[in-house]
Amino acid sequence: MLRSTACADFYYFLKRFAALASSFYGGSVPVQFTILGSGSSGNCAYLECDDTRLLIDAGLSGRQIRQRLLAIGRTPEKLDGILITHEHSDHIQGLTALAAKLNIPVYCNRLTRDAIHAQLGIEAQYRLFETGATIELGSMEINTFAVPHDAYDPIGFLIQSDGAKIGILTDLGHATKLVTERVRAANILMLETNHDLKMLQEDTRRPWSVKQRIVSRHGHLSNDAAARFVCEMASADLEHLYLGHLSSDCNRPELAQETVTRELQRIGATHVAVATASQDLPCATLFYGRRVDPPRQLEPLRERPPLYGDFSEPQLRFSL
Ligand SMILES: [Zn+2]
Ligand SMILES: [Zn+2]
Numbered sequence: 001m002l003r004s005t006a007c008a009d010f011y012y013f014l015k016r017f018a019a020l021a022s023s024f025y026g027g028s029v030p031v032q033f034t035i036l037g038s039g040s041s042g043n044c045a046y047l048e049c050d051d052t053r054l055l056i057d058a059g060l061s062g063r064q065i066r067q068r069l070l071a072i073g074r075t076p077e078k079l080d081g082i083l084i085t086h087e088h089s090d091h092i093q094g095l096t097a098l099a100a101k102l103n104i105p106v107y108c109n110r111l112t113r114d115a116i117h118a119q120l121g122i123e124a125q126y127r128l129f130e131t132g133a134t135i136e137l138g139s140m141e142i143n144t145f146a147v148p149h150d151a152y153d154p155i156g157f158l159i160q161s162d163g164a165k166i167g168i169l170t171d172l173g174h175a176t177k178l179v180t181e182r183v184r185a186a187n188i189l190m191l192e193t194n195h196d197l198k199m200l201q202e203d204t205r206r207p208w209s210v211k212q213r214i215v216s217r218h219g220h221l222s223n224d225a226a227a228r229f230v231c232e233m234a235s236a237d238l239e240h241l242y243l244g245h246l247s248s249d250c251n252r253p254e255l256a257q258e259t260v261t262r263e264l265q266r267i268g269a270t271h272v273a274v275a276t277a278s279q280d281l282p283c284a285t286l287f288y289g290r291r292v293d294p295p296r297q298l299e300p301l302r303e304r305p306p307l308y309g310d311f312s313e314p315q316l317r318f319s320l
Contacts, residue, residue, distance in 0.1 A: 030289030038244035039279030052138025062097020086151035087115035099124035194220035
């Protein structure tokens with residue numbers, strides 16, 4: 001009895017929250033962005049706008065992706081597609097469970113498809129595009145561009161939907177001019193801060209050759225390099241910066257956060273909210289939208305919330 005009362009209260013709270021958010025954003029539902037997990041062992045993010053639901057990379061196990069989606073009230077079965085940046089296992093290991101078993105379409109370029117097929121040996125519904133192409137998926141327009149990294153044809157994304165622009169830059173050896181230009185308009189940016197250079201140099205477990213690969217121009221971005229890059233590309237439009245793909249051995253969240261925040265403060269970009277993603281837990285969901293219409297009638301919650309799961313506190317953000 002007590003349990004059902006608690007559930008009813010919780011359900012009522014969620015309905016009120018959705019109604020308030022809907023009213024606040026002028027009747028349109030804001031873009032919803034959740035990094036489900038990010039780090040050297042696995043990367044996966046969820047993006048939703050209107051009725052389009054996407055995963056960006058599927059680098060956690062199928063079980064973990066399901067659990068973390070349930071924790072934000074979503075299920076893998078309702079996904080419209082999975083965007084893949086490149087074929088390294090920390091970006092594709094969940095595809096067997098999601099793409100092959102649930103038949104969710106996988107959006108990637110041809111070389112990445114071939115590499116996924118060679119590694120996982122799965123049949124999936126592939127939707128292929130050329131690197132550099134802009135593709136449409138439901139209400140989202142997805143701009144793709146090449147990034148320097150030691151994979152077959154690695155890419156980054158700038159996803160536009162309902163006035164929001166979301167940049168995805170993970171696994172980046174160095175920031176090219178093209179990359180900088182493509183994400184300059186982003187309101188939300190997920191950026192790799194892989195390692196602290198000193199911690200990497202002092203690491204005794206990695207052989208020299210591996211360290212060389214990591215710091216190479218086709219390896220991974222250090223905290224310092226990421227900070228320099230953000231200072232170069234940050235505009236007044238950038239509001240939310242997520243630091244991701246941290247090495248568990250050669251970085252610490254507070255180091256990455258401190259390095260990037262310090263540089264942003266140095267150039268006076270104090271309007272950028274910086275958060276560091278975790279490998280083990282989803283980030284708090286970001287609801288982002290631009291209010292353009294006068295408030296309308298409240299709308300009901302579109303989807304029943306999960307009966308269980310670890311709800312992260314939603315952060316209501318907006319910009320006028
Ligand atoms: Zn990679
Ligand atoms: Zn990676």
